Amino acid sequence: MSASLKKLDGLSHQLTVTVPAEKVNEKFQQLLNKAAKNAKLPGFRPGKVPANILAQKHGKEIRQDAINELMQSSMHEAVEKQGLNIAGQPSLESLIAEEGKDLEYTIKFETFPEIKLVDLSKASVERLRAEIAEKDIDNMLETLRKQNAQWVKSDAIAKKDDRVVIDFDGSLDGTPFQGGKAEKFTLHLGSGQMIPGFEDGIIGMKAGDEKVIQVTFPAEYPAEELKGKKADFKITMHEVLEPKLPELDADFAKKMGFKALDTMRDEVKKSMQQEIENVLKQRSISYWKKIRFKCQPLCFKPK
Secondary structure, X not given: OEEEEEEOXXXXXXXEEEEOHHHHHHXXXXXXXXXXXOOOOOOOOOOOOOHHHHHHHHHHHHHHHHHXXXXXXXXXXXXXXXXXXXXXXXXXXXXXXXXXXXXXXXXXXXXXXXXXXXXXXXXXXXXXXXXXXXXXXXXXXXXXXXXXXXXXXXXXXXXXXXXXXXXXXXXXXXXXXXXXXEEEEEEEOOOOOOOOOHHHHHOOOOOOOEXXXXXXXXXXXXXXXXXXXXXXXXXXXXXXXXXXXXXXXXXXXXXXXXXXXXXXXXXXXXXXXXXXXXXXXXXXXXXXXHHHHHXXXXXXXXX
């Protein structure tokens, strides 16, 4: 057997293998004799069919089996000798298998790229870490206070973070539009609940005030008829509610389910630390999944 390898573009290769006619005939005779042991033909006892008679009857099929077996074995032998690491299934480009002549075939395939290992003995890896500072705990406790605020009426002007109770009546060029009117509507100023400019126009009003503000609907607003349109809103202010935050003391801690303020502070810190560790863990997992996904075609040989 002889084989010649040709390097094509990228990772592609072309391998031409030649198997001598004598070896083809030897394989044919081997399969013919094996088949004769179990052959059944009219006029002959099972296993007693002469090889020449069997060759006349089934020689074409047996020869094809011989060629297939020789192609499989010779291909593996040639690939191993060339030291190739084939990726995927080779494709047959040409085949010469005439009786009495050498068997010659050409296959085309791709190989896995050569991976050169890098010395990582001196490499460093940055580990994501985060520490909970006292300021972070203070900010979290302040958030808890805001979440448990009591809302009290105020005669002062409305400002950001206040709640207001209003009526509003919107119109386009003096014509009311669907969804543009509400009564006794509670709005948290600074929440961004309304379209841009609406909440800003209310800041500075106080209970009993009336005012007309003009705002422009965003270009991406869901209602087609309102996209990019300027609208007038008549605002009637009923109430201004200011947040009254609870004192950060033992009573507040007990209300939140803790025995003491120090206990609440410690538990808040533990909870924040656990949350940060979970986030960092998920980020690390996501990072290595991305790295493995990118490397999969090159670094991992399929089983």
